[in-house]
Amino acid sequence: MITLKELAEKLNVSISTVSKALNGSSEISEKTIKRVKELAEMYNYKPNKVALSLKNNQTKTIGVIIPNILNHFFAKVLYGIEKESAKMGYSIITCLSNESYNKELDSLQLLADGSVDGFIMSIAEETQREKKTDHFNRILNQKIPIVMFDRVADEVECDKVVIDDFDAAYKATKQLVNEGRKRIMLVNCLEDLSVGKLRVKGCFQAINETENFSNELIELKVSNIDDIEKEIEKMMKKYNDLDGIISIDNISGVVALNSAKKHNFSIPKALSVIGFSDDNVLHYTTPKLSTITQHSDDIGAKAVQLLIKRIETKEYLKNETKTVNYSINLRETTL
Amino acid sequence: MITLKELAEKLNVSISTVSKALNGSSEISEKTIKRVKELAEMYNYKPNKVALSLKNNQTKTIGVIIPNILNHFFAKVLYGIEKESAKMGYSIITCLSNESYNKELDSLQLLADGSVDGFIMSIAEETQREKKTDHFNRILNQKIPIVMFDRVADEVECDKVVIDDFDAAYKATKQLVNEGRKRIMLVNCLEDLSVGKLRVKGCFQAINETENFSNELIELKVSNIDDIEKEIEKMMKKYNDLDGIISIDNISGVVALNSAKKHNFSIPKALSVIGFSDDNVLHYTTPKLSTITQHSDDIGAKAVQLLIKRIETKEYLKNETKTVNYSINLRETTL
DNA sequence: CTGAAAGCGCTAACAG
């Protein structure tokens, strides 16, 4: 890596002349500019990013904190974040909280030492369960903006990107009701999460609106994802007249579908299944699972746009919450 | 964010005194150290990372380039990389090449401006198909170390982390042969990749070793992952006496299993299926898929260890290739 | 048109 100083020496001009020439300043003669640029090209000069960051007091880097990268939803949001950031000339530093409050806290503090210009994050499960928010406010007080997506904290004053989780779950349940399903199982692995609560509310709302309460919603809460298959099978044995399943997370819809097949439910004739997800699960199921599709990459892209706007305008009041569209894809597991 | 200078002013001492006190230098009196540390604590002083990077000429940051984050294998490697890096006090800047040579090139050049101390990467499909390696050597010439994993370029002199792909595929095929399978389909979606070539070789080796060539291996090459289901089904119609399937990538084993069930193959009685993967696919299949398990997080961790060793010893000769163990998990789709 | 100098935040050699 060659520096301005070294270029200056080779050219017998001053450092500042080289700097100005490279930036095409009108203070410098055409001839000098050309000479400088040629040599710079030859030595493949690139301004040192760290020095620029120090000088400009901005790193053009975004800190991203993901609760669980093995969840396809978050992987796809990250995909969206990276793509949009690159387009806007920003890099991303990625930290994984692995659902731990302490790891989330560490990551936030670590990167708040001047490493990043702002954060994009989804809150760790432990943090939401224990309702911790002080660490967010400390960062915000340092004038480092945060954009939260998916799992957000309403009490924290920052930008947010979400889908209308209540409405999505409501519509999905409504679909089952309209198909004439009477005994619907709600598989809930997201009990402690903000999104989970909204989705459950949406499901119950749809059921409560049915005439003379003829429809039943049986909620299966699963706290440990590893138990999910066992728990679902238990329910299928207990309620052998199930005719609908709605899963509000990324995985359990697929598991429920497989279990239902194993128990010889005819799908979708006798039993409908609908899950949350984006499209990748399609590779894994027959028949193809009907889903609420979240457009996770759009969520990531929107978060980047909000954050960069905030960084570049330095406008720290008036927070925005952007709602990204979802879509309902009825495929082969609904009527 | 408070700076040394500001602390110094408040304390009426010089900047260097504050710096030394904070670092517990023996040059400074106990009393001053205490005074300084208390104030620093109070104002939550943290040394500016960018300034440190500039001074020390090292960023404590690793550039990670991933071809496809939506592939669970890479997500899990990233998980391993992040975890190990954090443990070692490094951050990671993540770029996604999305299998594109240009994006890979851009990411490499972008971060080689002093943003990172080294790279961990797996090569983009396009790069491997077109056999491009110059861009790696340019980075290496700048004395920035690279560790490649999974998809590696043998011609490039750098550290590498792989599994014994040949052997893994060989053993998996051998398993089917030993079960008495005679007509085995090899599903190959990795035709252009270094790992794919090794695995295919391993499969054929196992077949060629059988007595009087009684076993047949039918290779199905699929270049576009979206066609995979269609192509597999086509083969199942064409060869209705298939009795074994080996898939050398992460996804197609599951797809093949689902298709086989749809075509009423009795599994594993009439047909065995074995795939590459790590454990997540288990959530998605009944019966549970037998797999070659790659321990992807170990691959990531090993890569970090190699890279940091290289960074901190500044020893640029003698490259290492580490082979990470795999395991064969025979579950419910093999005898 | 070109150069000297200051400063971003920090460390460390050297002077006092």
Add this chain to the structure above:
DNA sequence: CTGTTAGCGCTTTCAG
């Protein structure tokens, strides 16, 4: 024990 100074690589104001 404390302070001054130079320097990491760069931009930018100001002087020439």
